[in-house]
Amino acid sequence: MWSALSTAALGHLGLAGAALLAAAALGVPLGAAAATLPALRPAVLATAGIGRTLPSVAVLMLLLPLLGVGASPAIVALTLLAIPPLVINVDLAIRGVPPAVLDAADGMGMTRAQRFVRVVVPLAFPLAFAGLRVAATETIASATLATFVGAGGLGDLIVRGLQTNDTAALYAGAGSVAALALGADLALGGIGRLLEART
Amino acid sequence: MITRARALAVLGSSALLTACGGGARVRIGSKNFTESIVIAEIYAQALERAGIAVERRFNLGSTQIAMAAIERGDIDCYPEYTGTALLDVLHLPPQRDPQAIYRAVAAAYASRYRLVWLQPSPMNDSQGLVTTKAVAAAQHLATLSDAAKAAPRLRLATIQEFLVRADGLPGLQKAYGGFHFASVRTYDIALKYRALLQGNADVASAFTTDGAIESDELVVLRDDRHFWPAYNVAPVVRASTLAARPAMRAALDAIAPAITDRAAQRMNAAVESGKMDPSDVAAAFLAEVR
Secondary structure (H helix, E strand, C coil), X not given: CHHHHHHHHHHHHHHHHHHXXXXXXXXXXXXXXXXXXXXXXXXXXXXHHHHHHCCHHHHHHHHHHHHCCCHHHHHHXXXXXXXXXXXXXXXXXXXXXXXXXXXXXXXXXXXHHHHHHHHHHHHHHHHHHHHHHHHHHHHHHHHHHHHHHCCCCCHHHHHHHHHHCCHHXXXXXXXXXXXXXXXXXXXXXXXXXXHHHHC | CHHHHHHHHHHHHHHHHHHHCCCCCEEEECCCCHHHHHHHHHHHHHHHHCCCCEEEECXXXXXXXXXXXXXXXXXXXXXXXXXXXXXXXXXXXXCCCHHHHXXXXXXXXXXXXXXXXXXXXXXXXXXXXXXXXXXXXXXXXCEHHHHHHHHHHCEEEECHHHHHCCCCHHHHHHHHCCCCCCEEEECCCCCHHHHHHCCCCCEEEEECCCHHHHCCCEEECECCCCCCCCCEEEEEEEHHHHHHCCHHHHHHHHHHHHCCHHHHHHHHHHHHCCCCXXXXXXXXXXXXXX
């Protein structure tokens, strides 16, 4: 039981972690683009809003003809799920930087790049990072669906519990998903505070 | 044909409603896979045609959930397989003779659960391992004995249930020895064939009436040590329901012989290809039986 649980939990974290990294790589620049290019903002935010409402299980099944079965459709579906909270929060965070602060930076003779790195990023960081925490918990909870496409994870234990009426497996799977999501949220909260203190 | 049969079914049920003014309906359950739903729908429509009002409570999940529902009286009748009842519900030792299995489960269900097994159908939805023609040729696989030995070179695509059930992988390992696969991945029940056909797996577990294994590309490996028992399907009914509605027996016994392997495979394929609803498939089947 323990080895099955740890294998499933590691696989689960692997899927969610890969998706989260990919989502951060895509979502943060997209959010920054939405915040700085007003022409782009409505389209990007509308797409993100729709992306949040799509049921992940449907996205997963729609990806099968393109990506086959296994880890890749699972990671892509989870990435698509994790991008919207990042885009929305990064956009809000950057646009939330007070204009007076930006004017002051300009007045101090900062270039655009200097202003972005030394003023905008530190001020926008807490809200943007909160988007990552939301994305992380959503991704970890949704990675249970990976079991349907042969990508493993804790969903394996949940499905085993359902198929064979094995409540121990069901509780072990569901409890671990909840614990991982909670743990990731707390860990990211800690990391966020450390980074905030440094910036 | 379908519309005519449907019209007949509707006529039958409405005639009944006027006749009895809507007494207690017989609640028909099913498990959560295509074949169970199609056969439950056949039972439901056969009863409706005999003037017995029914209520459908399909998609009940695993054997254990369907069994719990009928024991509690949440459903009155559902299709069950003799081999599943023998090994997975009653935990009795495996037997080879299909009739002996039927007699054993019927006797045990009557005394333990006050449930009646009506006449079984010839359809035997046994389990098996399937592979592609290409893998069978490359790895020289024709029987389960071949697969047991070749397993360390093979990747298995299956469902979680198969990994823990006594009539799944653990039993197979005991009966044949070997069967330690290079990798085991589990999928949604309908996706494991896709994994096989796309080359993500070499062998998949299967139910022998699955529509998908009619495909020309797949080969069922011969169970040369006769590990799997017969899994004939039959209606399991609460004894009290049957006592109140004795006409159920004749209605369901009349259609039982027509549910054959071939008929089940065709109906499963028609539903799984997305072309037809279980209710249309069942109506077409009953129209042909008549």
